[in-house]
Amino acid sequence: xxxxxxxxxxxxxxxxxxxxxxxxxxxxxxxxxxxxxxxxxxxxxxxxxxxxxxxxxxxxxxxxxxxxxxxxxxxxxxxxxxxxxxxxxxxxxxxxxxxxxxxxxxxxxxxxxxxxxxxxxxxxxxxxxxxxxxxxxxxxxxxxxxxxxxxxxxxxxxxxxxxxxxxxxxxxxxxxxxxxxxxxxxxxxxxxxxxx
Numbered sequence: 001x002x003x004x005x006x007x008x009x010x011x012x013x014x015x016x017x018x019x020x021x022x023x024x025x026x027x028x029x030x031x032x033x034x035x036x037x038x039x040x041x042x043x044x045x046x047x048x049x050x051x052x053x054x055x056x057x058x059x060x061x062x063x064x065x066x067x068x069x070x071x072x073x074x075x076x077x078x079x080x081x082x083x084x085x086x087x088x089x090x091x092x093x094x095x096x097x098x099x100x101x102x103x104x105x106x107x108x109x110x111x112x113x114x115x116x117x118x119x120x121x122x123x124x125x126x127x128x129x130x131x132x133x134x135x136x137x138x139x140x141x142x143x144x145x146x147x148x149x150x151x152x153x154x155x156x157x158x159x160x161x162x163x164x165x166x167x168x169x170x171x172x173x174x175x176x177x178x179x180x181x182x183x184x185x186x187x188x189x190x191x192x193x194x195x196x
Contacts, residue, residue: 056075109129
């Protein structure tokens with residue numbers, strides 16, 4: 001089983017996201033959190049999953065020189081893709097309001113990419129989940145923004161929060177992918193790495 005095979009490795013999750021940390025901890029695999037600041041910018045030519053793939057890989061670069069032979073580094077990035085445009089994290093509450101209002105009554109896609117690397121292995125995987133919202137009243141959007149942490153989330157919402165419980169009408173794909181970490185792909189890729 002993967003949990004046993006990973007006992008000889010030091011797993012590093014390079015994410016400050018409490019959601020990613022929580023999801024990963026539920027795998028039963030021991031890991032450490034290690035953070036390095038990265039400016040999350042990408043070239044304009046990139047489109048769709050290329051954006052989150054690029055950013056996930058970018059987040060792994062500061063660790064490149066310090067990875068030991070038994071280290072496995074996991075970095076991740078999530079974007080919301082809506083009407084042919086990538087939506088990242090909001091700048092402020094007004095920006096968050098505009099984002100959620102634009103998603104109201106429509107279906108968008110959440111794309112999460114994960115880069116897994118060791119000294120001699122690197123693979124980037126991604127998953128796409130379709131999320132549909134009912135029409136959300138402005139008053140409800142402001143209630144959500146004022147009572148929940150929205151500024152650290154792509155698209156200004158968390159599916160596990162109040163708005164996910166009250167406004168999401170359907171989801172097609174991985175729920176954990178919308179939270180920021182497609183665990184089925186992480187598990188599969190870790191298996192590939194240790195079984196080479």
